[in-house]
Amino acid sequence: GENVEQHPSTLSVQEGDSAVIKCTxxxxxxxxxxxxxxxxxxxxxxxxxxxxxVGEKKDQRIAVTLNKxxxxxxxxxxxxxxxxxxxxxxxxxxxxxxxxxDGLTFGKGTHLIIQP
Amino acid sequence: xxxxxxxxxxxxxxxxxxxxxxxxxxxGHRSVSWYQQTPGQGLQFLFEYFSETQRNKGNFPGRFSGRxxxxxxxxxxxSTLELGDSALYLxxxxxxxxxxxxxxxxxxTRLTVL
Numbered sequence: 731g732e733n734v735e736q737h738p739s740t741l742s743v744q745e746g747d748s749a750v751i752k753c754t755x756x757x758x759x760x761x762x763x764x765x766x767x768x769x770x771x772x773x774x775x776x777x778x779x780x781x782x783x784v785g786e787k788k789d790q791r792i793a794v795t796l797n798k799x800x801x802x803x804x805x806x807x808x809x810x811x812x813x814x815x816x817x818x819x820x821x822x823x824x825x826x827x828x829x830x831x832d833g834l835t836f837g838k839g840t841h842l843i844i845q846p
Numbered sequence: 847x848x849x850x851x852x853x854x855x856x857x858x859x860x861x862x863x864x865x866x867x868x869x870x871x872x873x874g875h876r877s878v879s880w881y882q883q884t885p886g887q888g889l890q891f892l893f894e895y896f897s898e899t900q901r902n903k904g905n906f907p908g909r910f911s912g913r914x915x916x917x918x919x920x921x922x923x924x925s926t927l928e929l930g931d932s933a934l935y936l937x938x939x940x941x942x943x944x945x946x947x948x949x950x951x952x953x954x955t956r957l958t959v960l
């Protein structure tokens with residue numbers, strides 16, 4: 731099955747600086763990569779996603795890059811603000827492959843701390 | 847459109863008891879997945895139900911079971927509770943299974959086992 735590794739587990743940056751979170755996946759058939767943000771005491775919410783036919787996607791201060799050859803994808807947050815403090819999860823979607831059902835596999839999460 | 851709802855939000859049980867958690871998906875969503883979230887372990891997949899059938903299962907013992915009703919609502923049951931079962935249990939719904947579409951999470955049920 732799919733395995734997703736996420737690094738770092740904790741990331742502390744100064745307000746205004748950039749933050750980068752990296753994930754690797756094992757299943758070359760995975761074709762969709764969402765990122766979720768979970769604020770303290772709240773549910774995870776989708777913030778950006780990328781499909782395997784695209785190398786980069788941007789939405790205001792956040793961007794995601796995908797390298798299919800190396801099987802890794804990254805989340806980039808620029809001009810960080812206090813409200814960016816949260817736990818971020820990457821995930822990889824493996825399509826139905828005959829032997830098993832499809833599904834999302836999540837990384838273990840990155841606790842992003844924005845220092846004022 | 848109402849979001850995914852879960853009941854109860856908080857639960858305290860003792861070892862050996864059993865518990866049932868409920869999840870109501872977004873209207874029109876037919877797939878419901880369950881996850882266990884613990885510090886340091888992230889989101890661990892329990893199982894997914896679609897059209898009242900379990901279509902995918904994670905690596906959890908048989909004490910963890912679930913079901914889905916014809917209105918797509920789902921329940922998760924944990925029998926013979928252990929201290930290590932203390933966690934936030936999240937359910938998530940999506941429109942279909944078999945092709946990717948956005949998964950929406952509920953607020954979770956915080957289970958504490960004493």
